[in-house]
Amino acid sequence: MRNVRIRPLLAATLAMTALVAAACGSGSTPASDGTGDGGGDREGPLVVNILGAPTTLDPAAACGVNDMHLADNLYARLVDYATLPGPAEGTTTFDPSSFEPSLAKSWEISDDGLVYTFTLPDGLTFPSGEPLDAAAVKYSLDRTQAMGLCGNRYLNDQFVDPPLISSIEAVEPTVLRITLRQPNQNFLQALAQPAAAVVDPQVIEANGGIVEGAANEYFANHSAGATGPFVLEEYEPGRSATLVANPDFYGDPPASERIEVNFITDTSTMLLQARNGTADVTVGISKAAARSLEEDPCCTVVPFSSALALDIALNWEFEPFANPLVREALTYAFPYEDMLASVGHGYGEPFYGPLAPDMPGFNPDLSEQRPYDPDRARQLLEDSGVTLPLQFELSIPAGQEELAEFATAVQSVLAEIDVAVTIREIPPAERAAILDSGAYDAIVIAGGPAMVDAGYFLAYDMSCESPANITGICVPEADENWALARQTLDETERQGHWDAVMQAWVAASPKLKFWSIPAMVVIDESMTSVHYAIHPNFYSWK
Template identity: 25%
Template sequence: MKTMMSTATAALCALSVAGAATAQEILILAEDVPAGLNYDGPAAAIPSSQQGMVTLLEPLVGYADGETVDGVVVPDFDTFEGRLAESWTYDADTLTWTFNLRQGVTGCGGATFNADDVMYTFERAKSVSGAAPIGWFLSNVASIDGFGPEVFGDDAAAKELGDSIVKIDDYTVQIRQAEPNALLLPVLTIFGLLIFDKETMEANATEADPWSHDYVNNTNAPGFGGYCLESWAKNEQITYSSFPDYYRGAPDATRVSVRRVPQSSNRLVVLRSGQADLVTGLTPREYNSIADVDGLTVAGVTGNENLFIHMNFDVEPFDNIKLREAIAHAIPYDQIIATGYFGEATQWNGMVPSTYPGYAEVAGFSYDPEMAKSLLAEAGYPDGAGLDAFGEAFALSYVAEKESTLGPIVNVIQTALREVGIPATLDPIPQTQYGDRQLVRRDLPFAVNDQEKPIGVDAGYAIQLFFVSPENGGLNNMVNYRNADLDTMWSGARVDPDTASRDATLAQIQEMLAADVAWLPIVEYRTQWAFRDRVSGLKWYPDNSIRYTDLQISE
């Protein structure tokens, strides 16, 4: 107890420099701050980095508000609203979308938004010059003409925008698809196609880095959002100042400071002291402990967050399906829900979020140690004999900064695996290293992941993102899963105009993924936040990032 108190006291002292938020300024505590702001960069898969991107940059379109759940507004995924694009039309005969852009929009650097910024953003995406080509991937998912896998070849012309995206005038842009595909508007809402301020980006380009990746990775993401970057110290703090000329109205919170406090217990102590206004990433037990505290609110939704076990097909012995099945039946799902989530989770019985259109319940692995042992023997490793030969393959990696939440879970998993003969060890690694190895290098052998969510609200989008082979348009295929039949089925389903037919194909694909244990789904859990009563207006988005422009701050 003495150690715990001194740690919490140190956290309070560290924050005393910033002081309690005053007037319309707020202080947020998180497990980390952005490692980079480049959505085509190595930090793109890290939630704290995505939070920074959506704070500074704006999309062409967004979702309208839907219902309110537990005090949080959730989107209406059937209704789109203009953001930087004011309106649009679609010509089915030519597969062409015409976007009428909003006039009079300016950015933090003084630039005026127009079609050149849109053209630059898509040109940069098609250059596939970043470490993680997310802008290209989203364009490919939406079937934008010319954004196929050929851009990764040696033909420089394949990387040029061509006539698939055309500037008609300063405030009109046309986008042509290669085939009918209903995912265009949804992908335009996602952080990987937010619009850059071309003038500032080009001003910070170099001969070696013509698309300013280094600048955005380390200095700023210039755009047309409601906040401007005031200061940024990686691994410490990031501060945003509201932009008074923001086209949707000046944000109510005039200054937002986000401080890195890795231990969730320390974030909770500081929130309860009144020195912080909002905290993220507490454990379910910690959220529950303040649910009835006067002056504090805990709110959340069941959206798309989950926990799964990642097993890399390119690393032996995880190419053995029977071994994968053995692991699936060695996991005590109910114990993880009770121990790790204080009952605030449910077993995940599918391969994509259960809240998404096209979801099929296809997994539902049961905890059965005897079956796990039998499957292990079928895999050629009776009682685990021979598995020690694979060295570090069974080192279970997880994000070190999430020790408060993941520590109890990985210990349960390790114990359960060892009980059936699988020599699991634990390997906590820094979030930046984890993100790079997952998204860019794809070399993590064995890992627990609770930060991946398909931001496009569609089962098919999730399938292309995580399971389609890279040569056929997959991006974040972290487990290196390859199945030619799946690739072929998805290429047809993504342009199938018949919803029932498309959903039937998606269900077949999900059955294939479950049969191969492409990854091992464990639980789905609530996205939650805790905040002082002076903060209101919270909305949930599929990227699970807060839009500070939504917040209302009372005196």
């Protein structure tokens, strides 16, 4: 990788390994040290190309990460992620285990972990002139819950029946109190999600209001009142958005006055525009394209840490995969390092366990990848009693070259242990229905949770009782400790529960895990400051 000399961020910023507050400019948090300088010397807009497009701009309805591409830029939340130094000069990244004030000035948590009391600044208003106060925050959070869409799951950390949140009170204009039904170690992260965005009640009520259990279609393509560092000037669904600095933002101005965001689906277009300088920042470029840019003087390729991983989910309803010896056998069949170097293009870290290496709670001592041992794999298959050759269908999303290449490698490797794999490409429009119905034998999944928390993630990836557990994984000992970890506020005690989850999960060999997947970002040589977060936040970009 070429070492581009990007001007360093302020020394105070680089020294903060667990702090963001205003100084780092990581999000909608106001900057207090000049980080948000209103655009610096840049002429023209900052151009961002990003993989995928939102299906909605409404933070209460947003589901996948694509729906959250703009939310943190348009809306304030009570808290924001803390910031860590990034992997390249001039970069920072988010810390999913630590949080700092954003709209809220401060907060207190009761000793029993049930009551969160937030103090807000006095005298803030929306662009409409209405007060941006505790009542407006309550309205916004109540709205997310009343609509009952994906945002409700984020806000309640997957606890929706009954909801985690017991009550929300605007005690005073500057004091908001939230009471939970049970302790939850991840609640601050829930409040850092787009689902907890503060919207303008007047704008909402003027455009359809709140309908329980339903989306407001108007806000799929319109902003619900500017509370973040940017306002939405133009929006062409599925294609592009233009953001401009919010003159009414409660903090310092963002570092760039104008940002043009292009939603790209074609990987060759992303590569071309990163190489020729059309895009200042490219988010989500393919691994093969990133590798081709490593020595190009145009830009710097930065693989940011993420909680994403490459898996093959084994459907336990498919009879052979209900057999633990079959599942264990497959884990010994792969030359993981060789496959990572070839089909993974060298980006990632092999591991075996329920949590990716960058997920809080991950323990490397309990998550070592299984060794490549085809003889052991064959023996385990023989011991399992299944009829050989074992045959199954491996589903992959249609049109994704890297996953198709990976699936072909899997097919070739497993043939060596008398396992015959047929590859099935699933059209994007059918994928969700196939996953929900369980109409597959095994499926390649490259991704991870939209909220970086082990409890949230395993609620749908492992929990025995979860209707969202698409593979039918059920490891009772892991389930028991997962439930305890979610309510345990003491970090050391909580880690003990996560360790127990990992040990029980690994012993059951419930699915195939290959390697972690970094978030690939290409940064033009003209850029001096880029912050990576799971939900893109352009506040400090310049």
